[in-house]
Amino acid sequence: xxxxxxxxxxxxxxxxxxxxxxxxxxxxxxxxxxxxxxxxxxxxxxxxxxxxxxxxxxxxxxxxxxxxxxxxxxxxxxxxxx
Numbered sequence: 001x002x003x004x005x006x007x008x009x010x011x012x013x014x015x016x017x018x019x020x021x022x023x024x025x026x027x028x029x030x031x032x033x034x035x036x037x038x039x040x041x042x043x044x045x046x047x048x049x050x051x052x053x054x055x056x057x058x059x060x061x062x063x064x065x066x067x068x069x070x071x072x073x074x075x076x077x078x079x080x081x082x
Contacts, residue, residue, distance in 0.1 A: 022068045029060050
């Protein structure tokens with residue numbers, strides 16, 4: 001038996017073990033598109049639209065880190081500082 005709650009799939013094995021994963025949530029996160037021209041100027045200041053997209057993406061990753069992937073916490077911190 002299993003169900004999804006707040007992006008987390010909760011299931012119980014026959015032996016009673018409860019498992020939680022966020023695979024479906026992870027797969028639903030859309031990558032942030034950066035054009036070839038923009039990648040050519042990485043030192044240019046981010047535009048308001050780029051900052052909004054990065055904050056949104058970092059927030060989605062933070063939900064994943066807090067819910068089931070603490071191993072990604074350091075990488076997320078680096079992204080959030082950028």
